[in-house]
Amino acid sequence: MMPMSGELSLVLTLGVMVGMAILLGFLFRPTGSADPCEMNCRAIKLGKKLGEGSFGVVYQGLYNNTPVAVKTLRRGTMDPRDFLKEAQIMKTMEHPNLIRLLAVCTEEPIYIITELMKNGSLLDYLKVRVGRLRLYDQIEMAAQVASGMAYLEMKNYIHRDLAARNVLVGENNVYKVADFGLARVLQATPMLSNQTKMYYISVGKAIFPLRWTAPEAIANERFTIKCDVWSFGILLYEIMTFGEIPYPNMTDSQVKQMVPNGYRMPCPVDPYCSKDMYKIMLDCWKENKYDRPTFKALKMRLRDVSG
Incomplete structure (x- = not known):
């Protein structure tokens, strides 16, 4: 087998190092990394109360300067981790007769941000x-x-x-x-x-x-x-x-x-x-x-x- 040139050897070595860095980053990435479905509650401005259901209060709010509905769930009603998994699925559901989920906040009280329907339930x-x-x-x-x-x-x-x-x-x-x-x-x-x-x-x-x-x-x-x-x-x-x-x-x-x-x-x-x-x-x-x-x-x- 012919010996590799110095340039080729350097390229391969760098390639291996980059590959290992990517692998280690995947294996040891922080579990609490940001989820695209989750948002900071401070990004929401709560407005008037629209109603109160069995599991929490619904408010009109502003999210990115857009009128939205914000459902706040009472403390202890669900595990935030389980809810976030479910919210990820819910966000994939798009149909003219399904409410569109915009974002969630899993810091209690949990916020569910959806499109606003002006005539209520x-x-x-x-x-x-x-x-x-x-x-x-x-x-x-x-x-x-x-x-x-x-x-x-x-x-x-x-x-x-x-x-x-x-x-x-x-x-x-x-x-x-x-x-x-x-x-x-x-x-x-x-x-x-x-x-x-x-x-x-x-x-x-x-x-x-x-x-x-x-x-x-x-x-x-x-x-x-x-x-x-x-x-x-x-x-x-x-x-x-x-x-x-x-x-x-x-x-x-x-x-x-x-x-x-x-x-x-x-x-x-x-x-x-x-x-x-x-x-x-x-x-x-x-x-x-x-x-x-x-x-x-x-x-x-x-x-x-x-x-």
């Missing part, structure tokens, strides 16, 4: 429009939610807390699904359980929205996209009753006992609900989850609903 929107919406309007709400959920379904992603309170209303009758993925990382604490009794119950280490959750998810503490389909049926009930609480006049104990044994809410008659819409609800509430429709099919069926 669908639940509040419905309650102040009793008698002012036509069936066409209600079908459009449901179809847009189904479209956003069909996208999550295609991405093999599960919402876990689909309800009218977690759908936001923008200008020009635009409806977007919010808070998808958050239920995965919420932790059941005694304080949180006391603060969420209106909608949620503790099951093991998890928090469940009892009246919106499929019976098999409560029983097994495992969610699938078919559990979201069940919740969508409950959301349709909310839309058709202008925000009425599901299973009215029933206690949580009655819901837990009767629904797994086959009880289903009757068709709302006041306000009026079409037979086609109620049939979709019942299909979403099939006992066997594999008999429930897909969100893609629901989106198509809603276009054919009649009065």
